[in-house]
Amino acid sequence: MSSYTFGQKAFTPVPPDKGSFPLDHEGLCKKLMIKYMTCLRTNDNDNSFCREEARDYLACRMDNNLMTREDWSKLGMVNLLIGCTGSVATIKLPVLIRDLLEQNSFNVEIQVITTERARHFFTKEELPENVVLYTDEDEWKTWTKRGDPIIHIDLGKWADIFVIAPLDANTLAKIANGICDNLLTCTARAWDVKKPLLFCPAMNTRMYEHPLTFQQISILQSWGYKLVPVIEKTLMCGETGAGAMAEVATIVEYLKTCISTLNE
Structure with missing residues (x-):
């Protein structure tokens, strides 16, 4: 998984408890992806503090047919x-x-x-x-x-x-x-x-x-x-x-x- 830098600190996004986390290469949900990754950075990569941001990002991907229901x-x-x-x-x-x-x-x-x-x-x-x-x-x-x-x-x-x-x-x-x-x-x-x-x-x-x-x-x-x-x-x-x-x-x-x- 890629590493992203916000300010002076680089970090690697941690996926939710189940499955792998998809990055947005298409750009349609990029703002929500960045919001989620920023939340991870703020909370030392603890995904439990960023469930709402993860949910919004993944919902955007579903709405734009970038994820299947199985994903x-x-x-x-x-x-x-x-x-x-x-x-x-x-x-x-x-x-x-x-x-x-x-x-x-x-x-x-x-x-x-x-x-x-x-x-x-x-x-x-x-x-x-x-x-x-x-x-x-x-x-x-x-x-x-x-x-x-x-x-x-x-x-x-x-x-x-x-x-x-x-x-x-x-x-x-x-x-x-x-x-x-x-x-x-x-x-x-x-x-x-x-x-x-x-x-x-x-x-x-x-x-x-x-x-x-x-x-x-x-x-x-x-x-x-x-x-x-x-x-x-x-x-x-x-x-x-x-x-x-x-x-x-x-x-x-x-x-x-x-x-x-x-x-x-």
């Missing part, structure tokens, strides 16, 4: 799509994203789809600047004519993993029955079932214990989707019982296991 995966990069629905458990979204971005075993690029009801429980300002947030309004912003991007299709192509956390009773029923009347459910309907999808139910105990809920969960599991089970606790309504979304740490562990099997 991206070999470097430990994962495109994660998070869907959140109209459950109060959506308040945990910023914490989930923070914990995922702080993981050392993989580099994750995150985009988020929110339903209209979920927007009551968090603000865009609570999310990191590098996390893209999509709402129903965005579905038609980029499409004016034939050939324009279709977001619910493109998001499905972009993502390696789709996790819906929380999945409320309403959206669970929609997905199980093939209804696609918003950006999240359209993306779920267009999802390639050969790719991992994790779902984390969250609802009142009475709703969770209804026979329909178990039927609908079974339908999603029959497609190969992975259930992250609910837990028992005192819910926001004051009742105690099953139906609360799994803890953030549990969801992260499920995702770590899922990511570890992507290249198998």
Whole structure:
């Protein structure tokens, strides 16, 4: 690997934990490459301090078709799509994203789809600047004519993993029955079932214990989707019982296991 000099000190860039790091000979992403290398110099070649810079540089290479999806995966990069629905458990979204971005075993690029009801429980300002947030309004912003991007299709192509956390009773029923009347459910309907999808139910105990809920969960599991089970606790309504979304740490562990099997 080449050595680069910034100021008076020469240094050799250290690649991420997995795979080899591609240099930008084409020049399309050179500024981001230099930013990453400068970060390495500042931090004595410790890549753990430069994951955001590495992610931005590699994402640029992906966007410009300078890397294949296989190259991206070999470097430990994962495109994660998070869907959140109209459950109060959506308040945990910023914490989930923070914990995922702080993981050392993989580099994750995150985009988020929110339903209209979920927007009551968090603000865009609570999310990191590098996390893209999509709402129903965005579905038609980029499409004016034939050939324009279709977001619910493109998001499905972009993502390696789709996790819906929380999945409320309403959206669970929609997905199980093939209804696609918003950006999240359209993306779920267009999802390639050969790719991992994790779902984390969250609802009142009475709703969770209804026979329909178990039927609908079974339908999603029959497609190969992975259930992250609910837990028992005192819910926001004051009742105690099953139906609360799994803890953030549990969801992260499920995702770590899922990511570890992507290249198998």
